[in-house]
Amino acid sequence: MKPRPGTLPAELTSFVGRRRELGEIKQQLAVTRLLTLTGGAGIGKTRLALRAAAEMLRAFPDGAWLVELAPLQDPALVTQAVFAALGLQDQSQSWPISTLTDYLAPRRLLLVLDNCEHLLDASAVFAGTVLRACPQVRILATSRQALGVAGEVRLPVPPLSVPQLEEADFPERVLCSDSVALFEERAASAFPGFRVDGGNSVAVTRLCQGLDGIPLALELAAVRMATDSITQLLEGLGDRLPALGHGDRSGAPRHQTLGAAIDWSYNLLTAEERLLWARLSAFAGGFELDAAHQVCADAVLPTSGLGEVVAGLIEKSIVVREPGRDRVRYRLLETMRQYGRERLRQRAEETAIRGRHCGWVIQLAAAAARPDAGQAAAFDRVQRELGNVWAALDFLGKELGQAERGLKLMYDLAVYWVVRGPLGDAQRVLASLLETDGGDSVARAKGLCVAGQLARTRRDEQTARSLLEKSLRMGRRVGSAEVTGWSLYYLAVIAWVLHEIPQAIELADRVLAYCDAMDHAQLRAATLTMLASLRVQQGDHAQALALGAEAVNVSERLGEIYFRSFALWVIAVGRLRVGELDAAESFGRRAVALKDQLGAGEGLAMTLETLAWIAAARGDAERAARLLGAADSVFHAIPATMLPMWQPSHNDCAARARGRLGERGFLTAIDRGRGMTKDEAVADALQRTPLPLAKAAPRLGTSPLTRRELQVARLIAEGAANRQIAAQLFISERTVETHVTNMLNKLNLSSRVQLARWVADAPSA
C-alpha cells in the first residue's frame, strides 16, 4: 500500500511568538539529525515542533510525519505507531524496525516523535537504529527529558516571554511579549471583542506573570474569559490547578487540565524524585543546592544522593536551572510548585518542611546581621533568596502564629533593608507582624526599632521618632540593652537629620556611654561616625577627622564594612573641607568601593557626589559634572534625594563645573554621567577602566534588511495590512508574508507590533 503524502495536522488556532525558537530549530536540524525539544508540562513543545516541521516541509521531499506516542503504553508498539503515521502496514515476520528502515533508507523525510518521555528507552533505541540505517532521515522529538542518544541535540523550550510590571501600564509594550499576545488571541476567541488595553493591561500582565508564561496555562485561563473577568481569574490563581478547568476537549486528556498535564509528568518520576519535588515546593523564588540539602534531606532523601535527584528533576523538566554568573540556582515554575505543595500536603509533611525552610531563612538573616567581613556576601545571598524570605515571614506570621520569630528575622535584616530594600515591602510585613496582639517582649521591641529605622530611611522622621521612642521604652522595660542602644542611636540620627544638633549630640553621648557598658563595637563605630559627621557640619574638622579615624579603627577590628563606609565618607568630606584633596579622594574612593560591595543605593550616590565635589575643587570640571550626573542617576533609581544639609556643597560644585565648562558642556557631561550604569559609574569613580562610547541606535539605512524588506517594514509601521502592502508594492500577498517572516527572523522579533516599533525607534538614513 502506498503511503499518504507527508501530512501534519492542520493548526486549529493561530501560532503566536516563538520566532527565536523556530529559528534555532531550523538551524539545528540543518546540521543535526536528532533534535529533542524538552520542557515541562504545557510549555508548548508539540505545537512548536509541528510549526517548525510545517515551516521546513520544503526541505523534506518525502514529507514530515507526526508520530504521537502519548496514547501508547507498550514500548513494543513504538515502531507500529510509526508505521501507522506513515500510512503503512507491517505484515512482515521480521523485526519491525528493520522493515521500517528498509522503507525509510532511500527517503528524505522528517519524523516528529511526539511525547517520548514515558517510552524513553524504546524511543531512544528506535531513533538510534533509524538514524544509523537511514542517512537522510531527520528526527524532531518532544519529551520532558532528552532521549540520551549519541549525536542528539537537546533544545529546552522556555516559557513564553512575560512583560515586566514597569511596562504594565502601556498596552502596546505588554503586547510585545508572547504570553500577552497569546492570551489576547485566545481570550478573544472565548470572549469576542476582548483586547488588551489601558483598562486591563496591568491585570493581564499580572496574570501572565502568575502563570509563568506557560502556554497551556494561558490558554486554559483564556477559555475562562467566556465566563470570568480578568479580576476573577487573578483571584482564582491562588489555587490555579482546579481554577484552570477544561480546555480543548478534543485535545489529548493530558492537555485538558493543567493538573492532568502535570500528573503525566509526576507519574513518570521515581519515588525519590516525587518526594523531592514535593519538598522543594517550600522554596519560593528558587533555591541553591545547599539550601535543598538543609530543608529537604533526611533519612529517606539523604544528602549524599540529593544532587542526583535534583539532576533527575532537571532532566525531566520539573526543575529549571537558572543561568547565573557565579552561582547555580534552580527553581520550580509556580505551577509546578503549587502541584508539589499539594503533594506535600497529601504526605502530611507541609508544616515540618516549611518549618525547616523557615529555620534556614532565619540562619541566612542571622548571617546578614553579623557585622563582619562576610556581611556583603551575606547580603548578596539574602537578595537572591528574597522570595524565600517573604515566604518564611508569611508562614511564621499567618500560618504558625509565630509573629515574634518573624519580628526577630526582620530585625536581623535591618541593615539589609536599609541598604538594599525594598523598603515599602519590608514596612508592610513589619506592620502586619506588629499588629498581632502581644505584650512587651524583646522581639516586639526589636520590631519597633527596625520599623523606626525604615521610616527614617524613607525620610518620614516623625513616624520614625514615634516608633523609636516606643522601642526605647519597651527595650528598657524588657531589659534589652541592644534595643535600647540602637533606639537611642537612631533617635540621634533623626535629630541630626532635622538639624537638632544639641539633642543629637546629647543622645549620641548617651549611646557612647551605653557602648562602653555593653562593649558593643558596632554601635560604637556607628555613633562615632555620626558624631564625626556632626562635627563636619559644625566646621570642627579636626575633631571630625579624629572621630572618623576612631570609627574606622573600631570597624576594622570588628571586620564590618557598613558603618566603615560611612566613616570613610565622612573623613573624605572632612579632608575636602580642609583642602587635603588627595587624601579626600583616597578616602572617597575607599567609601565608594565599600558601598558598591554592600550594594548600597543612597550611600553610593552620596559618595559619588562627594567625589564630584573633590573633582570640582581640583578644577576637573568634566569629571565633577559627570559624577554629579552619575550620583543623580543612582538617587533617581532608588528613588531618593540628597539630604538638604549637603545641598550647598552640591550647588557649589555644580556652579564651579558650569563656570569652567559653560552651560552646554556642563549639561553634556551631566548627561554622560546620567547615562552610565551603576557599574560604569563606580568604575569611573575609581578610575578603573575608560568610559565606554555611547551606543548608537541602528539607522534604517544600515539595517540588515533588504530595500524591499524596508519598504514592507515601513508600510507595516504605518498600519497597512498585507493585502494593502501587496497592492501598493505590486507583489503578491504571499511574498509580503515571506518578507515579514524573514524580517522577524533577521531582527529576532516575534510580531508585527514589534516590527513597527523597531521602525519607529530606528532613525531614518
Next chain:
Amino acid sequence: MLQAALADASRRLTTRGEVVRYLRSTYLPEQDRVLCLFEACSAEAVRVVNETAQAPYRSIVAAVERPAP
C-alpha cells in the same frame, strides 16, 4: 542492526540499576530463527530489553553455558 539495538537497550536498562548484558546472537538459517544470549539476573529484565528494542521473541528461557574443556 538488531544486535546494536539489543546492546543499546541492555545498556540503558543497566544504567537504571537492572544489570543486563547482551552477549551474542546465533542465526539458524534453516529454521529462520535467531537465538539471542543475554546475561541477566532475571527473565523479566531480558523481556524488558527485547520490548525496548521492539524485537519480537517467542520465548525467554534460562540457559547454562558450558565452554569447551
